[in-house]
Each structure stands twice: as structure tokens, then as C-alpha cells.
Amino acid sequence: MKISKIFLYDEPSVPEIQINDLASFITETFGVPVQVRKNFFSYFRSDRETATRIASTRVFNPQAPFEVHVPTEEEINFEEESFGNNSSSDNIVLYDGFELQKIILDKIPSEELSIDTFHLAFTTRLSCTYDCEDNRYHGRAVICSNPSIVSTTGIIEAPAKPRAYYLIMQHSISQGLNLDTLKDKFRGKFLEYHDKNLAQVVRGYALQAIFYHITSEPFCDSKECILYNAHWQEDLIHAQIELGKLCEYHQRILETYKKT
Ligand SMILES: [Zn+2]
Incomplete structure (x- = not known):
């Protein structure tokens, strides 16, 4: 699959x-x-119907497969106000990533949907997918498809923080201790909102989405590859920030792709 143009x-x-x-x-x-x-949603001049569709993809029960949510006026207003500047709130809302992807797909004009044209949209909305193996939703940093979605909130919230962090956090809460001290202790072990390393990390997720379009294989099993699907923040930091490169296998795929 050869791509002739990418829209970010x-x-x-x-x-x-x-x-x-x-x-x-x-x-x-x-x-x-x-x-x-x-x-994305301000570029394609979204209307109230779009806001309603987005609000209807909210997930309220993470233990059940997707059910279309009937949104309240307040939820629709929130989505409408978020089109231009989708700043994250303290209350993290879950959205079904595939449903969100369908809405994005519907907004792209057909002349820009040829198979050699690839679209990648960033959002702060937390995209999630339902996993039939453990019967629950999981946050996702990237929804690989065309168009693909990279969720900046998903990058921070989906891969888990170190186990020790959660243990000490529980202890700190039970003792009434300040969690800021805890964050200082673990600084650098996981990504935070507006982390300076995000620029490096989004490269890895963009590559995962583009490789999926090219090869139909989104992730790599090697923890030494930027395409590794990290479930832990420490693995994400290792693969995408400390190493930040493709494994030999994927480097070869890239070189073959560029020659064709
Ligand atoms: Zn690889």
C-alpha cells in the first residue's frame, strides 16, 4: 500500500x-x-448534529459493549464548545474509539478518501475500545484505521503507571498524605499532561497508525521498537523516548516501502 498524501x-x-x-x-x-x-472538527465546520453524534459515543458502563448513549443538552453543548479548542477537563470522559472514528470518517469529503490518502486526527478525547477477552473497555492511545485517531489523553492515561506508584498512592490516600510528593518521587517514570516528551511520543503513535495502513500490522512485539504497543508507561518511555527507533525488522519494511 503506497500512500501519496497524509493529512494531519x-x-x-x-x-x-x-x-x-x-x-x-x-x-x-x-x-x-x-x-x-x-x-479536525473545526476544520470541517461541525454542526450541532456532529456534536450530538460525538456525545452519543460516550461510554458510561466500561463493563458492557457499546450502547448508543442518548445525550443530554449539556453534553451536546460541551461537544459543540470543544470543536475549536478541545481542552481537557478534570473529569475524563470515555468515548468509544470506533464510533468516534466513524464520525470522523463521515466528515471527510469523498475526494479525500482515496486509498492512497491517509488521515490522522489528534484529540484530547479519551478513545476506548471494548475488549471481548476481559469484557471491558480499555483506554487507547491510538485507533488504527483510516482515518486514525491519536488521543493525547490516551497516551497519558492508557498505559499503566509503575505498580509501586499505585501501591504508594493507596497508602498515601489512606494516610491523608499529599499526592504531589508522590508525583515528584516518580517524575520521569510516566508521562504527564503537557509533558515535554509528548512531541517524541506522538511520532511513535503516528508511525504505528501509518504502518498499520501500509502493512495491516499495527504493533510490534519487540520492546525495543517504536511500534511496540506499550501497556506500561515504563515500556512506552523506553521504546519511544529512550530508544525512539524502529527495530531491524520494521526498518527493513520501511526501506522496502520507500524503494517501491
Ligand atoms: Zn518493530
Whole structure:
């Protein structure tokens, strides 16, 4: 599968993505032109119907498969106000990632949906998918498809923090201790909101989405590869920040791709 053009949709409330640098990185990596556009739902001039559809993808019961939610006026208003500047709130809302992906797909005009055109939208919305193996929803940093979604909230919330962090956190809460001290103790062991390392990490997720489009295999089993599907923050930091490169197998796939 050869891509002739990639569209990237920014999430302006997370400037740490550094979208123009990401576009240059993708062009260098794949030798393909990349066009940067502003926030997806403001670029495609979304209306109240779009806001209603997005609000209906909210997940309220993480232990059950997706059921269309009938949104309240307040929820629709929230989505409508979030089109231009989708800043994250303290209350994290879960959205079904595949349902969200369908809404994004429907908004892209058909002339931009050819198979050699790839779209990748950033959002602060927390995309989740239902896993039939353990019968529950899990947060996802990336929904691989075309269009693909990278959730900046998913990058921070989906891969788990170190086990010791949770143990000490429970202890601290039971003792009434301040959690800021705990965060200082573990600083650098997991990503935080507006983390300076996000620019590096989004490169890995963008590559996962693009490799999936090219090869139909999104992730790598090697913890030494930027395409590794990390379930722990420590593995994410190791693969995407400390190493930040493809394994030999995927490097070969890339080189073959560029020659064809
Ligand atoms: Zn690999």
C-alpha cells in the first residue's frame, strides 16, 4: 500500500504535539507530502448534529459493549464548545474509539478518501475500545484505521503507571498524605499532561497508525521498537523516548516501502 498524501489534524490545546515538526518527521521517514490542518472538527465546520453524534459515543458502563448513549443538552453543548479548542477537563470522559472514528470518517469529503490518502486526527478525547477477552473497555492511545485517531489523553492515561506508584498512592490516600510528593518521587517514570516528551511520543503513535495502513500490522512485539504497543508507561518511555527507533525488522519494511 503506497500512500501519496497524509493529512494531519492538530489538537491546538496540546501545543506539545509540535505538529509541524511531526509533519516534517513523517515526510522524511516515508518520503510522502504531509499537509497540516487545524483541529479536525473545526476544520470541517461541525454542526450541532456532529456534536450530538460525538456525545452519543460516550461510554458510561466500561463493563458492557457499546450502547448508543442518548445525550443530554449539556453534553451536546460541551461537544459543540470543544470543536475549536478541545481542552481537557478534570473529569475524563470515555468515548468509544470506533464510533468516534466513524464520525470522523463521515466528515471527510469523498475526494479525500482515496486509498492512497491517509488521515490522522489528534484529540484530547479519551478513545476506548471494548475488549471481548476481559469484557471491558480499555483506554487507547491510538485507533488504527483510516482515518486514525491519536488521543493525547490516551497516551497519558492508557498505559499503566509503575505498580509501586499505585501501591504508594493507596497508602498515601489512606494516610491523608499529599499526592504531589508522590508525583515528584516518580517524575520521569510516566508521562504527564503537557509533558515535554509528548512531541517524541506522538511520532511513535503516528508511525504505528501509518504502518498499520501500509502493512495491516499495527504493533510490534519487540520492546525495543517504536511500534511496540506499550501497556506500561515504563515500556512506552523506553521504546519511544529512550530508544525512539524502529527495530531491524520494521526498518527493513520501511526501506522496502520507500524503494517501491
Ligand atoms: Zn518493530
